[in-house]
Amino acid sequence: MKTVIVVGNGMVGYKFCEKFIATPSNNAYKLIVFGDEPRPAYDRVHLSEYFENQDAKALELAPATWYKKNGIELITGQRVTDIKKEKREIHTDAGDSHSYDYLVLATGSVPFVPPISGVEKEGVFVYRTIEDLEEMMAYASQIKAIKPNGRAAILGGGLLGLEAGKAVLDMGLEPHVVEFAPKLMPRQLDSRSSNVLQLKLESMGIQVHLSKAANQILGDKVIEGMEFGEDDRLDVDMLIISAGIRPRDELGRTCGLEMGTRGGIVVNNKMQTSAEDIFAIGEVALYNQMIYGLVAPGYEMADVAVNQILGNREVVMPDDIDMSTKLKLMGVDVASFGTPYMPADRGLSIIFENKTKHLYKRINVSHDRKTLLGGILVGDASDYNMLHQMYLNGMALPENAEELIVGARGEGGSAFGSAMDLPDTAQICSCESITKGNICSSLLDGKSESLKDVIQCTKATTGCGGCKPMVTELVNETLKSMGKEVKDVICEHFEYTRQELYGIVKVKGISTYNEALDKCGKGHGCEVCKPALASIFATIYNDTANKEDVIQDSNDRFLANIQRNGSYSVVPRIPGGEITPDKLIVLGDVAKEYGLYTKITGGQRIDLFGAELNDLPAIWKKLIDAGFESGHAYGKALRTVKSCVGSTWCRYGMDESVSFAIELEDRYKGIRSPHKLKGGVSGCIRECAEARGKDFGVIAVEGGWNLYVCGNGGATPKHAQLLAEQIDNETVIKYLDRFLMYYIRTAAPLMRTAAWLEKLEGGIEQLKKVVVEDSLNIAQELEMDMQSLVDKYECEWKQAVENEEIGKRFKHFVNTDDRDDNLVFVPMREQKMPEPWTN
């Protein structure tokens, strides 16, 4: 058996192990890994997250047991001190020696500490390992204890420096980023985008100092400040150096491998050093005269070394290495790809800048306007994946290239095609080098059946995760092209459609959410399946939302609509829009007493806005005492049945539309459905009640009513379609009972009647058969179910104000009677409104 020794257990060293054991021919080799940090390899890219949770395990790439399970001998806390090339042997600081057949150097790099006088003072740190972070945190909390407004400087305004800035902000010190170059992230950004990023950072409380070279660290033994030049100093209590990296190449140097003039172990495109059985990968390797400080090229090097050692000699490193990066710095998107900034003789740039929104986008286009050469995105990098792919694959640019960054004018929006248009060779996940071909064939070969499988199989998205939207699109489109139905299940907790779940609940007599999870679900539920089941329970048992309030959508839980600032609206039912003067006065009195904004709605009722949670029961008590009921404006339930005055007053009226509207509203009030329901009754075909824009509409004609169903206003207005003509009041109710119940049972969650009808095979003709002709022989059952719901109606607000236990729900704090002091209202046209949102 041959032995491969890996020196270094960082991200690239780990990736080597992962790729090595995944290759079938690895059995003939024994793998020994040395790491001089105390723990196994962790994710250094996300190091700043350690400040938030101090959870080293969360950063771990794989636990120590993973190495063992895969037959890898992992030796941590021990350093390799010497290589005897001729004897093929290494020595460690524990005095051990091991012989190898192949040696892989993945020793990475150390932070570069510039030779500034005083850099050895207490309070100066570097930013590289978890241990560095722990020391920094301990020191920062000491400072904070004596100086609550302490300051920390970060030397270096590159990627890592800005990450460190975030860490300082999290530690509660005032961060100052000091950069030698005249711009931030000098390798990735041009000066305009650097300006935009600087504005954004400063708005977050991070000070930026550009074009500054420190020549001295001030202070006795402990750092007190930095001096840049005459009369130019910055007082700080702490300094974090992240001014670049230097390869950890001592081993190569001492054993006589070929070295770069400024460090780094020289490798060829097989990742081989000047000794053919010694490989170097990651930040210690000098390839094409360059040290690559990004994780993606490091991973690719690991892959090449694995293949070379295991005999796949044709796998070599490409000549050009893509240095594109996309990251999120303190919540700000920053991305650059290809040639981010370039001399004018190579091409032309299209630049969009909006400093008010901290937004900057630049793309560089060849002189013939056919190819994308590179670009920069700051503030919004949502188009990065597509732009990056266009660049990598040399795809043709659209005629108006500016649409790539400012969006297409007119309909349709995106200037990009679908991810399916990319060539198979397009690299989708650059961290793991996964192509579009890899992803699609994983599904086509039957190895995977879902997004989850694809991720498990290919490891795509497991690096930075930036490619997830594209991978998801590819998986969904490929599944569709294979004719596989992506089943419309409720969510990960219930693998059923709403209709299936309705059947199960009914047949098994399930009546609580926990019971449903136990009998046909898994996990602990979510914001999708809870309200869906609440709606199903309501359809079967017609209990009010008070019965199991924690599974209700928030609005149903508090029996009111949450408004923009967390206050609520109060909407009593005014059936058919008919209201007595006395009741109008009550509404006015209540609104005045509680300072509520008052408006007449499109559904012919009166909304009172701006009620605090604590006041809701008292407000409703007054309304209920005056004879009002809940209007269910907060629920997926019947809202209003709008009416015109009809023949009672109108000289054209054919029938009493108000009376009929009130009858219908009172009949269907309180019934929960997959989405909200609205109705209308018009007294003649002039249609003043807009009944054909409702889920159900009735219009008086010669000889009876015409009944229309499945219309709506909203984002996609739909006219309701004729279900039956010239029918009497009783028949309208019979058909409506059947229609509504059929919809409630079979629609998907949050699907309104119009969308439901569109999906119903056979459309309106089929619906007529079921409702009017009773082709499924279920009409009687539907009518009975509806009647039982109607009979069980109870006003849930009445329940809430009469029951002290329910009343307790409406307290903002459970441990004090204080009110929410975050609620801010501003005056508007003699009334009030919530303070506008600033973000």
Added chain:
Amino acid sequence: MDTLLQHYNPVSTNQVKTWFKACLEKDIPENGGACIKYQNKQIAIFNYKRKQKWYACQNLCPHKMEMVLSRGMIGDTEGIPKIACPMHKKTFSLETGENLNGDLPSIATFPVKLENGFVYIGFSE
């Protein structure tokens, strides 16, 4: 507005200096949540009755800076306990505070302990 967010920094168990007696266990609905006040902080507490676990986090949703998270629905995704904001259904892990369906800043989470029917929340100050 960002200053409001800065009131809330995550606390891990080993950083706790004060265990604040927040409320009675029964003040928090089973498999639901409610809000308590501690000094100038609003803290949402959630009772995962099904798995006998309790969680606490800031009541402030970092999306629109409203004090509403306690009124949201709890649940889990792939085993991670989460809260969905009632405003726009932004979801956050109750373990790490991470925004699970977007790029919002993480919310601060706090340790919870139960003693003699009372709920205590751990603060670092």
